[in-house]
Amino acid sequence: MSNELAGKVAIVTGGAGGLGRGIAERFLAEGAKVVVGDLGDGPPLSGDYKFLETDVADLDQIERLVSTTVETFGGLDIMVNNAGVSGTMHRRFLDDDLADFDKVMAVNLRAVMAGTRDAARHMAEHGGGSILNLTSIGGIQAGGGVQTYRASKAAVIQFTKSVAIELAHYEIRVNAIAPGNIRTAIVKKSAAGEDLERLEQFEEAIRAQMRNDRPLKREGTVDDVAEAALYFAGDRSPYVTGTVLPIDGGTVAGKVIQRKPK
Incomplete structure (x- = not known):
């Protein structure tokens, strides 16, 4: 590690697991002081780090997260808005009662x-x-399933640019990262009212299709996203703002051309 973030203070929401934890770990390894805001218990991270239980659906708790960070570490240089939920999966949009719309948004x-x-x-x-939105x-990219989730993430892109x-x-630079087909626990959290085994089978079918459509065949990792966040x-990146960077193995660039064997 190059101590790239020495002297900087960062917040990572949703940093107790998944992509957020990977980003927090990378920032700490690069010398940053990090405050993780998330539900439940704090992860066992190494470095100059503080956990603050935070429900980002409560605006007062977000304000407290920022003010506590400034009070604890004397400033704030990096904000990573990572916390997210997938919403409840339905077999088709016609069955979606939109009951989770307000929570997802x-x-x-x-x-x-x-x-x-x-x-x-x-x-x-x-x-x-620097502010980074996930x-x-x-x-x-348009597609079927979890339409409220897709709408919320499209809105994040337009907000980030604006x-x-x-x-x-x-x-203040504001950028966004758009991960794709990187395994985290977010899908399992959407299993309310669904048989978990069937949901996992459905998820695996989607991932298999994404692998077939992805130009780069290696799997994306949490570390890939953390490296982009560090950049x-x-x-x-002092001259980079309003940018959306897909971390997806080329998926949104276009489908793979299937070449016939000679």
Whole structure:
């Protein structure tokens, strides 16, 4: 590690597991002080780190997360709005009662907007900073299933680009990462009302299709996403804002051309 984030303070929402934990671990390894906001218990991370139980659906708790970080570590340089939920899976959209619409939008979109706003309020008065929002290739590429989730992630992309224009005045960079087909536990959390075994079979069928459509055949990892987050968070990208970077093995670039054997 190159100690790339030495002296910097970061927040990672949803950092107790999955992509968020991978990002938090990478930031800590690069010398950052990190505050993880998530539900439940804090992960056993190594480094200068603090866990604050946070429900990002509650705007007051997001504000507390930012203010506690500033009070604890003396500032805030990097905000990663990572916390997200997939929503309940249905076999078809015609069966979707939209009962989880408010929850999905509250976590996946409103919390991103509030986290960006609250972090930017501090950064605007302290020389700027970097804000990174986690979206998904589901917000870029149309497809069936989890339509509320797709809509929320598409909204994050438009918000990221729009707010990047406004916050550039304060030397605040705002970018987004769009992971695709990277295994985390988010799908299992959407199993309410569904048989978990059938849900896992459905998920595996989707992943198999995505593997077939993906130009790069190796599987994406949490480390791939963490490396991209490090690029946006540190000093390597001072001229980059309003960008959405897919981490998807080329999936959204287009389907693989099946070549006939000679």
